[in-house]
Amino acid sequence: MLTLAVKSLKNRKFTTALTIAAIALSVTLLLGVERIRKEAKASFTKTISGTDLIVGARTGPVQLLLYSVFRIGNATNNISWESYQEMSQNPNVKWTIPISLGDSHRGYRVMGTNADYFKHFLFAGGRRLEMAKGRIFDGVFDAVLGADVARALGYRLEDAIIIAHGAGQVSFVKHDDKPFTVVGILRKTGTPVDQTVHVRLEGIEAIHIDWQDGAPLPGQSISRQQVLNMDLTPKTITAFLVGLKSRIAVFGVQRFVNQYPQEPLLAILPGVALQELWHLVGVAEKALLAVSGFVVVVGLAGMLIALMTSLNERRREMAILRSVGARPYHVFALIVGESALLTVMGVAIGIGLLYALLVISQPLILAKFGIFIEISAISLYELWLIVIVCLAGIVIGLIPGYRIYRYSLADGMTIRI
Amino acid sequence: MPETFAATIAIELSEMCFAWRDGLEPVLKIAHLQINKGERVFIAGPSGGGKSTLLSLVAGVVVPQRGTIKVNGCRLNGLQGAARDRFRADNIGYIYQMFNLIPYLSVVENVTLPCRFSARRRERASARSSGYTNEALRLLNHLGMGEAPVIDKPVTELSVGQQQRVAAARALIGTPEILVADEPTSALDTNRREAFIELLFNECDRQDTTIVFVSHDTGLEPLFDRTIRLSDINTKWNKSC
Ligand SMILES: Nc1ncnc2c1ncn2[C@@H]1O[C@H](COP(=O)(O)OP(=O)(O)OP(=O)(O)O)[C@@H](O)[C@H]1O
Numbered sequence: 001m002l003t004l005a006v007k008s009l010k011n012r013k014f015t016t017a018l019t020i021a022a023i024a025l026s027v028t029l030l031l032g033v034e035r036i037r038k039e040a041k042a043s044f045t046k047t048i049s050g051t052d053l054i055v056g057a058r059t060g061p062v063q064l065l066l067y068s069v070f071r072i073g074n075a076t077n078n079i080s081w082e083s084y085q086e087m088s089q090n091p092n093v094k095w096t097i098p099i100s101l102g103d104s105h106r107g108y109r110v111m112g113t114n115a116d117y118f119k120h121f122l123f124a125g126g127r128r129l130e131m132a133k134g135r136i137f138d139g140v141f142d143a144v145l146g147a148d149v150a151r152a153l154g155y156r157l158e159d160a161i162i163i164a165h166g167a168g169q170v171s172f173v174k175h176d177d178k179p180f181t182v183v184g185i186l187r188k189t190g191t192p193v194d195q196t197v198h199v200r201l202e203g204i205e206a207i208h209i210d211w212q213d214g215a216p217l218p219g220q221s222i223s224r225q226q227v228l229n230m231d232l233t234p235k236t237i238t239a240f241l242v243g244l245k246s247r248i249a250v251f252g253v254q255r256f257v258n259q260y261p262q263e264p265l266l267a268i269l270p271g272v273a274l275q276e277l278w279h280l281v282g283v284a285e286k287a288l289l290a291v292s293g294f295v296v297v298v299g300l301a302g303m304l305i306a307l308m309t310s311l312n313e314r315r316r317e318m319a320i321l322r323s324v325g326a327r328p329y330h331v332f333a334l335i336v337g338e339s340a341l342l343t344v345m346g347v348a349i350g351i352g353l354l355y356a357l358l359v360i361s362q363p364l365i366l367a368k369f370g371i372f373i374e375i376s377a378i379s380l381y382e383l384w385l386i387v388i389v390c391l392a393g394i395v396i397g398l399i400p401g402y403r404i405y406r407y408s409l410a411d412g413m414t415i416r417i
Numbered sequence: 418m419p420e421t422f423a424a425t426i427a428i429e430l431s432e433m434c435f436a437w438r439d440g441l442e443p444v445l446k447i448a449h450l451q452i453n454k455g456e457r458v459f460i461a462g463p464s465g466g467g468k469s470t471l472l473s474l475v476a477g478v479v480v481p482q483r484g485t486i487k488v489n490g491c492r493l494n495g496l497q498g499a500a501r502d503r504f505r506a507d508n509i510g511y512i513y514q515m516f517n518l519i520p521y522l523s524v525v526e527n528v529t530l531p532c533r534f535s536a537r538r539r540e541r542a543s544a545r546s547s548g549y550t551n552e553a554l555r556l557l558n559h560l561g562m563g564e565a566p567v568i569d570k571p572v573t574e575l576s577v578g579q580q581q582r583v584a585a586a587r588a589l590i591g592t593p594e595i596l597v598a599d600e601p602t603s604a605l606d607t608n609r610r611e612a613f614i615e616l617l618f619n620e621c622d623r624q625d626t627t628i629v630f631v632s633h634d635t636g637l638e639p640l641f642d643r644t645i646r647l648s649d650i651n652t653k654w655n656k657s658c
């Protein structure tokens with residue numbers, strides 16, 4: 001019966017090809033969306049690694065994660081330099097990376113930190129930041145650009161940049177009396193680091209030294225030269241990342257931070273907070289998956305329409321098959337077999353198409369977004385999706401199958417034209 | 418009834434009544450009809466008189482509401498649907514008026530179609546010509562359809578007469594006991610009609626096949642052993658079975 005089904009499909013090449021193409025494309029879309037979802041989640045969790053705790057002023061964990069790692073939103077409060085010093089002295093702490101946010105350059109966030117950032121910050125399961133050009137900052141007015149900042153704004157080494165106060169895209173208050181010099185450009189990471197301008201904490205302190213409450217003090221201007229001779233120890237920072245000597249200590253240190261009596265602080269485990277954040281973002285991803293699921297339904301509906309419209313002209317064929325001894329169930333199996341074949345071929349081609357697309361787009365995505373999309377085998381979840389699509393195809397085939405079964409019983413051997 | 422006598426009866430209907438659906442007026446009500454083995458019977462009757470219906474009954478595609486149909490000594494209306502299908506595949510070759518062929522199968526595949534559904538006909542065909550494909554070729558040859566250009570053509574490109582000959586070869590493969598033909602010649606011109614019937618008879622003679630032949634064309638009557646006029650045997654006197 002299967003060979004008959006194959007031949008019958010071949011006979012209707014055009015509709016068969018169209019139906020298979022519709023199913024293939026919908027399956028490619030479904031699996032592609034699933035892949036993107038997975039890769040997005042992976043690259044999402046790749047943004048930070050090797051950090052045991054993130055500490056900031058007390059807010060929600062997701063908010064702290066957003067501004068400290070993703071450079072989204074603002075901190076409501078800062079941490080005093082003294083608290084930071086005390087924490088970094090803690091015997092369990094191996095290293096800390098201070099982070100000071102609040103300024104921007106042409107829409108890109110400026111982050112004040114120190115040389116430990118380049119030493120200890122890890123992402124993507126242990127990758128270290130690397131310089132594409134130049135060196136890390138050394139002087140107070142040195143800046144190290146993320147790859148995207150340099151590329152989008154066309155900066156090269158030795159270019160001067162002016163930092164604006166606040167994080168907005170367009171800021172009217174600029175620290176234009178104290179320009180910075182680009183001394184280094186980072187290699188692409190595929191994380192928010194690419195969109196960050198890195199300067200020293202002292203630099204942040206220097207541009208705000210003649211400011212108070214977010215506005216320049218009137219009549220008090222300290223020049224770029226003068227400031228270098230002043231004490232530039234920061235008074236506050238926004239957050240800091242903590243690496244511990246032993247991960248076992250993580251909950252102890254977290255409790256210590258959260259119960260710190262001098263000021264309200266919050267310590268979060270990046271992994272846990274990332275999960276939490278993903279749950280929020282994941283809703284949109286699930287919606288996308290649902291939409292592509294509906295596209296598959298449309299593809300299968302197309303098959304149903306193609307089979308149903310072919311039924312009337314095929315009643316004759318069924319009468320002939322009956323006359324040579326085919327049972328009604330053979331006739332039924334022929335139609336269901338056809339729909340199964342269509343679906344399986346559509347799914348197979350769809351999978352092939354997906355891998356072809358992955359192979360083609362992998363280098364492009366790596367170059368453009370710095371995301372390395374792994375070309376992995378079909379996952380168990382994807383296998384489930386595939387099996388469900390195949391089963392749906394066969395179930396849909398039951399409708400015309402049953403229809404033709406009824407016809408072949410009612411028509412007897414009469415050929416209806 | 419002695420065994421030898423029973424063996425000579427190919428088809429026997431008695432007290433049979435059939436309606437297409439329960440509650441519908443019966444189409445056929447036949448008190449008795451007997452066709453012997455090897456007999457060539459011509460069935461005549463007006464359009465809508467139930468000729469095709471009678472053939473459906475003989476082929477066991479539909480079953481009567483009352484009475485019995487025996488084909489080759491086998492009571493068809495006692496069989497389950499699947500058993501009737503197997504019986505038809507094994508014992509009956511069927512030719513339609515036209516559109517006999519499956520468009521997506523080749524000439525030979527069309528002829529060997531019954532061998533897919535009947536092991537018995539497959540074995541008989543294979544035994545006769547060492548392989549049922551060879552038997553198909555042999556039959557096609559006999560019907561003047563064995564030459565290279567015709568046999569390789571898609572069946573949709575054959576003339577109606579050629580299609581009917583392929584259908585005949587299919588009905589005859591694996592030597593079924595009974596050949597049922599529903600107006601197989603009405604799409605042919607007069608010359609081809611006679612030639613077609615001659616070819617059919619030649620083959621059937623070899624195999625001692627019973628022929629039940631339905632046609633409007635009374636000009637063909639003399640070629641047959643007997644004519645049955647449906648109006649003579651069909652007594653639809655009741656509103657129901
Ligand atoms: N599948 C069917 N379902 C219901 N009624 C049917 C069916 N096939 C035939 N009939 C009815 O049965 C009656 C006999 O039809 P049948 O096809 O046997 O006539 P026929 O003698 O073969 O006619 P023709 O010479 O035109 O082929 C007709 O009234 C027809 O409407």
Ligand SMILES: [Mg+2]
Pocket residue numbers: 468469470599
């Ligand atoms: Mg008829």
